[in-house]
Amino acid sequence: MIMSCTTAPQAPVKKVLTTEQQSRLVNLEYAALDALERLHFSRPYADSAEQIFSQMLTLDPNNKEAQRGIEQIVEHHIDVALKALAGRQQASAERALAHARRLDPQHPSIAPTENQLNLLANSKFVRIDLPRGDVRQATKATKEQLQRLQAQLDANLRCRFSIAVSSDDQGRFVYQLLKERLQHALTMSAAIIISSPNRVEGTCF
Numbered sequence: 200m201i202m203s204c205t206t207a208p209q210a211p212v213k214k215v216l217t218t219e220q221q222s223r224l225v226n227l228e229y230a231a232l233d234a235l236e237r238l239h240f241s242r243p244y245a246d247s248a249e250q251i252f253s254q255m256l257t258l259d260p261n262n263k264e265a266q267r268g269i270e271q272i273v274e275h276h277i278d279v280a281l282k283a284l285a286g287r288q289q290a291s292a293e294r295a296l297a298h299a300r301r302l303d304p305q306h307p308s309i310a311p312t313e314n315q316l317n318l319l320a321n322s323k324f325v326r327i328d329l330p331r332g333d334v335r336q337a338t339k340a341t342k343e344q345l346q347r348l349q350a351q352l353d354a355n356l357r358c359r360f361s362i363a364v365s366s367d368d369q370g371r372f373v374y375q376l377l378k379e380r381l382q383h384a385l386t387m388s389a390a391i392i393i394s395s396p397n398r399v400e401g402t403c404f
Contacts, residue, residue, distance in 0.1 A: 214259055214261070216259060220258055220259075223258060224255055224258055224262065227251050227252075227254055227255045227258075228255065228264055230246065230251050231248045231251040231252050231255070231265075231268055234246060234247055234248035234251060235248045235268070235271070240272050240276070240298075241272060241276070241298050248272060249269070249272050252265040252268040252269050252272070253265075253269075256269075269303070270303070272298075272302060273299045273302045273303045273306055274308075276296070276298040276299035276302075277295070277296070277299045277306070277308045279295040280292045280293075280295035280299065280312050281312060283295060284312075284315050284316060284319055287319065287324065289319055292312075292316055292319070293316065296312055296316060319402075321404065322403060322404050323353070323403045324401070325348060325352065325358075325401045325403065326399070326400045326401070327345070327347055327348045327398065327399050328344065328396060328397065328398050329341055329364070329373065329396075329397035329398055330344070330397065331397060332397075333365075333369060334364060334369050334372060334373055334397055335368070335372050338376075341373065341376060345373075345377055346380070348399060348401070349380055349381060352381075352403060353403065356403040356404060357387070357404050358381075358387045358388075358401045358402065358403040359387070359388050359389070359401065359402050359403075360377065360388070360389040360399055360400065360401040361389070361390050361399070361400045361401070362374055362377070362389055362390070362391045362392070362399050363392050363393075363395070363396070363398045363399070363400070364391070364397050365395060365397070366393070367391060367393075370391030370392075370393075374389050374391065377389060387401075
């Protein structure tokens with residue numbers, strides 16, 4: 200007869216803190232929350248929330264408040280990186296992503312953000328200005344500008360355009376002209392934004 204025995208996994212040993220250490224943790228937690236309110240997430244701030252939460256984890260490696268605090272900081276840096284990417288601020292995006300990766304290399308948002316950053320690094324940015332005022336009253340000039348835009352593009356790339364004009368109707372007008380000119384040239388998508396001056400901007404990958 201073969202007998203087997205299994206050993207139940209042992210629960211992690213919880214560190215027993217002294218009264219002084221518990222008091223220290225409470226003070227650190229208040230300081231960390233204050234740092235978050237002041238938006239002092241990480242270095243170069245001397246008393247950043249990251250630094251204070253790390254001190255808490257040194258005292259108590261299983262401290263839930265500190266673990267949640269670090270996760271909040273990681274998510275902040277990823278959000279900063281994504282906003283920087285949207286604004287084509289590559290260096291700022293790289294710095295923010297480096298902060299997030301340093302704190303949690305396995306965070307599920309790291310890899311997708313890195314992919315977007317790599318796309319930006321290898322992308323081509325194009326822009327043309329459109330006629331002032333209502334572009335619908337300047338069809339010929341608008342078409343000429345779109346022709347200049349097409350000349351800057353690689354037919355093998357996928358492009359995302361932003362059409363900046365003062366109304367949705369004008370945006371749809373420009374979009375239709377853009378689609379007619381580029382439909383046989385490359386894969387494209389476009390968004391209309393209410394902004395000035397009138398222009399078309401594109402990022403091609």
